[in-house]
Amino acid sequence: MADYAGRLPVATPESQPYWDGLKEHKLMLPTCDPCGPFFYPRPFCPEPGCFSWDIDWTQASGKGKVHTFVISHQPIPPYNSEDNPPPYVIAVIELEEGPRMMSNLIIDDPYQTKVDMDVEIVFDDVTDEVTLPKFKPV
Amino acid sequence: MDQIRHKVAIVGAAETDDLGQLPHMSRLALHAQSARNALDDAGISLGDVDGLLCAGAIPNEVAEYLGIQPRYIDGTSVGGCSFMIHVRHAVAAIMAGYCDVALVTHGESGRSGVDAPRGGSASSPGGQYEAPFAIGGAPTTFSIPVLRHFHEYGTTKEHLAHIAAATRAWANLNPMAMMGSHRRAPERGGGPITPQDVLNSRMICYPFNLLDCCVVADGGGALVLVSEERAKDYAKDPVYVLGAGEAAAHWMVSQMRDHTTADGYRIAGEAAYKSAGLGPQDIDHCMFYDAFTFTPLMAAEDLGFVPKGEGGPFFAETRTGPDGEVIYKSGPGGDFPMNTNGGGLSYCHTGMYGMFAIIESVRQLRGECGDRQVPDVNVSMAHGPGGMFASAGTLILANA
Numbered sequence: 010m011a012d013y014a015g016r017l018p019v020a021t022p023e024s025q026p027y028w029d030g031l032k033e034h035k036l037m038l039p040t041c042d043p044c045g046p047f048f049y050p051r052p053f054c055p056e057p058g059c060f061s062w063d064i065d066w067t068q069a070s071g072k073g074k075v076h077t078f079v080i081s082h083q084p085i086p087p088y089n090s091e092d093n094p095p096p097y098v099i100a101v102i103e104l105e106e107g108p109r110m111m112s113n114l115i116i117d118d119p120y121q122t123k124v125d126m127d128v129e130i131v132f133d134d135v136t137d138e139v140t141l142p143k144f145k146p147v
Numbered sequence: 148m149d150q151i152r153h154k155v156a157i158v159g160a161a162e163t164d165d166l167g168q169l170p171h172m173s174r175l176a177l178h179a180q181s182a183r184n185a186l187d188d189a190g191i192s193l194g195d196v197d198g199l200l201c202a203g204a205i206p207n208e209v210a211e212y213l214g215i216q217p218r219y220i221d222g223t224s225v226g227g228c229s230f231m232i233h234v235r236h237a238v239a240a241i242m243a244g245y246c247d248v249a250l251v252t253h254g255e256s257g258r259s260g261v262d263a264p265r266g267g268s269a270s271s272p273g274g275q276y277e278a279p280f281a282i283g284g285a286p287t288t289f290s291i292p293v294l295r296h297f298h299e300y301g302t303t304k305e306h307l308a309h310i311a312a313a314t315r316a317w318a319n320l321n322p323m324a325m326m327g328s329h330r331r332a333p334e335r336g337g338g339p340i341t342p343q344d345v346l347n348s349r350m351i352c353y354p355f356n357l358l359d360c361c362v363v364a365d366g367g368g369a370l371v372l373v374s375e376e377r378a379k380d381y382a383k384d385p386v387y388v389l390g391a392g393e394a395a396a397h398w399m400v401s402q403m404r405d406h407t408t409a410d411g412y413r414i415a416g417e418a419a420y421k422s423a424g425l426g427p428q429d430i431d432h433c434m435f436y437d438a439f440t441f442t443p444l445m446a447a448e449d450l451g452f453v454p455k456g457e458g459g460p461f462f463a464e465t466r467t468g469p470d471g472e473v474i475y476k477s478g479p480g481g482d483f484p485m486n487t488n489g490g491g492l493s494y495c496h497t498g499m500y501g502m503f504a505i506i507e508s509v510r511q512l513r514g515e516c517g518d519r520q521v522p523d524v525n526v527s528m529a530h531g532p533g534g535m536f537a538s539a540g541t542l543i544l545a546n547a
Contacts, residue, residue: 017269018278019275021275024275078294081281081283081287082352087281096353099280101401111276113280141279143280
């Protein structure tokens with residue numbers, strides 16, 4: 010895992026709880042009462058007209074749908090080796106709780122991906138420090 | 148809102164001497180050469196420039212490089228539509244007396260990478276929430292909204308392929324177009340293409356094949372603007388700014404509110420129409436930023452030329468010409484002339500293409516376009532996105 014080739018995120022103080030949660034295999038979402046969970050992490054609610062700074066973290070179910078996607082044929086790390094070649098799916102996942110996030114769909118044949126298909130989270134421990142939220146068909 | 152109408156004019160517009168592969172020129176040299184060419188086009192000397200607007204460079208960098216000390220600067224750099232936004236800001240600056248002669252410059256070593264800054268911070272929102280999923284530049288992100296549009300409205304790859312074929316037909320009439328028959332031999336992919344050729348070309352990032360994607364080039368372009376009172380003092384016929392709009396809708400494409408509608412296009416378009424006092428029915432010619440085939444389809448829908456969801460069939464409509472040739476809806480002879488320079492798809496795309504769209508609008512309005520001149524162009528729209536439908540800029544320009 011030390012030689013992971015893909016690009017790695019670096020947390021900010023505001024997003025640290027999100028990345029810490031993933032490392033524990035929990036999808037934690039910043040949540041406003043009453044607006045609900047949102048993505049991506051900010052210290053305030055981005056819902057138009059709200060702007061509340063009273064934010065808690067709640068655990069999401071990890072279930073969602075493919076909102077839209079592409080099938081990249083580009084050899085972009087980590088999808089650039091014989092073991093892990095392109096094509097691969099980049100998808101926008103709409104979580105059951107409402108927010109949307111970019112991810113990869115783990116699927117044998119990328120061309121079997123469908124808009125609105127049901128998916129669930131897979132915690133990909135790409136390094137000792139970083140876990141990426143990916144998804145697979147249910 | 149109509150107070151900007153017809154108050155400021157573009158009096159100079161030009162690209163760099165060449166476009167394509169220019170490894171002998173840096174980013175700032177491309178800014179400078181395009182500035183020289185646009186000033187020559189207007190017949191204005193560099194010493195008269197007192198307003199400077201640019202993207203992909205800090206205004207101070209360009210000012211120092213050129214050896215000028217402008218009293219008005221704007222470094223709005225939000226991607227390809229930055230230059231539409233610069234024109235809008237230059238109109239306001241000239242009307243306010245902040246400057247008299249505004250120079251807008253673009254230079255980008257998009258292919259050769261000579262002083263081309265790249266990448267962002269791994270701690271930025273994009274670095275944390277998009278880059279780790281093997282994003283590989285615009286083909287993997289500008290494509291993100293497309294399949295949602297297909298899903299909701301039945302748009303197809305065949306529809307999009309017609310836009311590429313129509314745009315190539317314009318390129319074949321433009322001696323400057325990189326993929327046109329003047330510059331590129333058929334065995335190297337130049338010259339006419341059919342929608343089937345687009346579908347048969349190499350897959351880059353589904354739903355985009357190679358010929359759904361723009362070219363990648365080095366180049367630059369520049370504009371010179373002055374007040375309407377002074378506009379007739381220069382070498383060429385003035386092109387007046389009738390209306391303009393801009394918007395910032397989101398930044399990361401995953402956070403786009405609705406992947407089938409570019410909110411920024413709507414906001415910018417409405418402001419442009421309102422300030423011009425015109426609507427889509429009044430526009431004779433459209434330059435819709437085409438980084439990919441899907442990009443102008445979204446513009447035609449969100450700027451009101453065709454109802455939402457009907458862009459695919461609209462652009463796929465063809466008829467047969469007198470010599471049996473296929474006439475595409477947006478191609479030469481078609482009734483929706485669009486991207487008449489050959490577009491980002493087939494003419495040139497440096498990374499921030501919007502400048503070239505404006506230059507073509509100016510030339511069509513002046514009647515300078517030779518074989519590709521569209522008859523009776525009096526009002527032209529130049530519109531583009533910045534980022535992945537993230538920001539937007541819209542101009543309505545006219546020759547009277």
